[in-house]
Amino acid sequence: MYDELTEVDIQKMKDEIAHRITVLRPKLIEDVQIARGFGDLSENFEYKCAKRDKNRNDSRIRYLQQMVRTAKVIQPKSAEADCVGLFDTVVIVPAPTKTPQTIRIVTTLRQDALKGLVSKESPVAKAVLGHRAGETVHVDLGEGRGYDLAIASIEKGEDDPSLDISSY
Numbered sequence: 001m002y003d004e005l006t007e008v009d010i011q012k013m014k015d016e017i018a019h020r021i022t023v024l025r026p027k028l029i030e031d032v033q034i035a036r037g038f039g040d041l042s043e044n045f046e047y048k049c050a051k052r053d054k055n056r057n058d059s060r061i062r063y064l065q066q067m068v069r070t071a072k073v074i075q076p077k078s079a080e081a082d083c084v085g086l087f088d089t090v091v092i093v094p095a096p097t098k099t100p101q102t103i104r105i106v107t108t109l110r111q112d113a114l115k116g117l118v119s120k121e122s123p124v125a126k127a128v129l130g131h132r133a134g135e136t137v138h139v140d141l142g143e144g145r146g147y148d149l150a151i152a153s154i155e156k157g158e159d160d161p162s163l164d165i166s167s168y
Contacts, residue, residue: 004120005071006086009109012165013064020061028054060167067109076159084128086120087157092128095136095148105129110163117163124149 032054035047076086084090089104103118105128111119118125123146127137133154140146 003067003071003108004074005067005107005109006076006159007073008159008161009107009165010068010071010073012161013068013109016165017061017064017068020057020064024057025054025061028057080130081156082132082154083130084132084151084154085130085156087159089155089157090128091152091154092124093150093152094139095150100152104157106163109165111166112164 028050031050032047035044035050038044038046041047074086084105086105086107089102091100091102093100101116103116103124105120105125106117108119108121111117111122120126120129123139123141127139127149128151131137131151133151136148136150138146138148
């Protein structure tokens, strides 16, 4: 399965890859070499930490390169002007709590639930995408579980390059 990402997502990943390769990798390699000089490697905590940091950086580079290679590029346009689409800000009212919540539908790469950025692959986003303000939709949680929520309002949005991509 391919990740559906926008051109902005792809460019952000390419920029991070370039930064990690040209700036971070040389510094981390130097840190490993310096720590290696501190003595016995079996008891050298600095060396272990430097190697761990270098390996994490290399792993992140491989992860991002794989994401870029396999991504399916999508356009962030909603089908209809009054329906919920990608990058729209939506005020929802879950039936169980009756407390309004503001969420923004984003690509999986930029999700951050603590900031109200909800992945388009999440159950809530899947339920509201393509629906209009005033409609009530059912959020399916699987195994026969779920709840209803009302869409109170929709504010159309655009792909925002200032949104960070998430780390893994």
